[in-house]
Amino acid sequence: MILVSKTQIKLITSLQQKKYRNKLGLFVAEGPKVINELITAKLQLHSLYSTVDGLFEGETVQIVSEKELSKITALKNANNSLAVFKIPDKKPYVENGITVVLDAIQDPGNLGTIIRLCDWFDVKNLICSLNTVDCFNPKVIQATMGSIVRVNIVYTAIEEFILERNSPVYIGAMNGKNIYKENLPDKAIIIVGNEANGVSTNIINLVGNKVAIPQFGVNKKTESLNVATATAILLSEFKRITVS
Template sequence: MHSISKSQQKLINSLKYKKYRHKNGLFVVEGIKVIKEFLNSSYELEQLYSIADIFSIKNKSINIINPDNLKKVSFLNSPQVALAVFKIKNYKPLKIKTLTLALDGVRDPGNLGTIIRMCDWFGIKKIICSEDTVDCYNPKVVQASMGSLTRVKVYYDSLKEVLEQAHLPIYAADMNGQSIYTSKIEQKAILLMGSESHGISNELQKLVDKTLSIPQFGKHQDTESLNVAMATSIMLSEIKRQSIEM
């Protein structure tokens, strides 16, 4: 049985913060299921810590530790039985040729993680995020995505430049837009979603070809809006439904 050195503990604890994740090129994954997803992907393992020998791979990076050591480095209130450190990927320049999701200023980790999971479900392979969107390697994002980050590529760039150069229809979610259920949606396009609190920035609104809304069918309730993860899921579901009918 191994123990975690102070330097290892300091490094792992620092990966809670974006600055140190990108400085070291590393991020943390917790939980057996999610770790296995990353082990079976093209992500490269740096270190794996587990309280039991439950991973059927032979790798010098696997360390069996006691539960107390795991608690020192876990970011969860109730630590899982394993924690892994993987290397951050550097993707090739973004090329948009199919339906792609763009996120403007989405800062809640749980929302981004859920959106990544929804994109995986609906077969969306790429997400392009504004530079002020929460980091996809944030531990809470990784946890909420449930391994879908291994199949969905997340890019960060100037959305204005990307959208201007895409040469594809740009649809944006807006409460005053046309109902998505009565709109014909191109399948090679960009769906732009803003944060629940601030919406889409003014400079990006100027680039939008059509705004879409999700009609509210319940008339006697105080719900003013859907969070961005829920709205994205509904939008993608309808867009994919339309693709089946084409």
């Protein structure tokens, strides 16, 4: 059994932090399912560790003990395999159908779910404000279930991004127009915002076109919809019209 060196442990655990991911151009994925999806998507493997032999055909796997794996995992309960991948080269934004824009999403689970939703609804581009959680955060990678390789994720100043576009822009907001009553286009930009504060005021002032998922019933007391849940419904509304 090959031991995981201290240098390897230091490298891998450092990748839990964004600054080291960016510096080294590497990120970590855990669990055989996600790892295999990333391998299939031709992401470049840096190193691969597993407590089980034979899970990754044609790849060089370093077999490790449970104890060794526990030293490099970012999860509470390690899922038998951990891989380090090279962060893929950035691809340019090419407008195509619906584009989703995220304004300061903080929760990795929410970002992961939204990436998975974009993949499901064939949204090619996901634009993230510079203060949105990093998509190569280990928790995001776990939540995406491999969808991360099929959605082009671009971090940029979203105000400028929006100003440069010609497509109609829609902001998800509690006090917007009833989305169910709108005639939605098949080419559009949808902006959803931070978990606590929603889309920021400067973006709202820039765009103005707010849409809401109405609350039903007479006793309207629900706090709000979770941002990932709201994004699911908004995307469903924009995409259902394309079903003939």
